[in-house]
Amino acid sequence: MRSLRRREQPPQALTMHLDKHERVLSWADVDDDTVVAATSRGIWWPDAEGYRLIAWQYVDKATWRDGWLRVIEADVVDDELLVDRPAVSVALATPRDLPPTVRKRVEANIVGRELLEFGGGAVRFVARRRPGRDGVTWWAHLEPGTRDTDALRSAVRARLAILRAG
Incomplete structure (x- = not known):
């Protein structure tokens, strides 16, 4: 019943x-x-x-x-x-069931990852879904201790262009 x-x-x-x-x-x-x-x-x-x-x-x-x-x-x-x-x-x-729901959603949102070394530091590239939109968006995240320089930004832009095209 x-x-x-x-x-x-x-x-x-x-x-x-x-x-x-x-x-x-x-x-x-x-x-x-x-x-x-x-x-x-x-x-x-x-x-x-x-x-x-x-x-x-x-x-x-x-x-x-x-x-x-x-x-x-x-x-x-x-x-x-x-x-x-x-x-x-x-x-x-x-x-309630909020903690496992948040975990599941965060994990489902990230659909691709790549870690690359760049001149004394590292950059994590992440592909994420955006609710309400098709496809994914690639962004870069500097790992702790990695300095944001013009050379690094140029390399990040180049890698993002490749990832976003692919």
């Missing part, structure tokens, strides 16, 4: 921000009476002004440890480089 109970829904304070075709995949309660939600477009993150969307293609890393969800978001510079922002973290009071 089927249960007649309704599925629990995220709060309206969050759902009012969603596009009409965006769907909530999972959500978790945060200690301060807000939520974090994974949707078809990205992670809706609580901040001082309510909620902001971190689109899946910009999530560089997400970890779940000791009750805390930590996300590192990247900005795109010159349509070439992904530059990490400082990590944001929240304690999840009721995680």
Whole structure:
């Protein structure tokens, strides 16, 4: 016999921000009476002004440890480089299935990787899906300790041109 109970829904304070075709995949309660939600477009993150969307293609890393969800978001510079922002973290009071949903989405978003050494440093090239678009987008991410120089940028542009054409 089927249960007649309704599925629990995220709060309206969050759902009012969603596009009409965006769907909530999972959500978790945060200690301060807000939520974090994974949707078809990205992670809706609580901040001082309510909620902001971190689109899946910009999530560089997400970890779940000791009750805390930590996300590192990247900005795109010159349509070439992904530059990490400082990590944001929240304690999840009721995680539900948000941590594995975030992990699955982040992993599914990255469809290609390549690590190349460049003059004393390294660059990680990453192909990512962009929700709502066909194909993938290639960007470069400088590995820690790699200096951003004109010569490096020239090499990155050349490699991105090859990867994007292929």
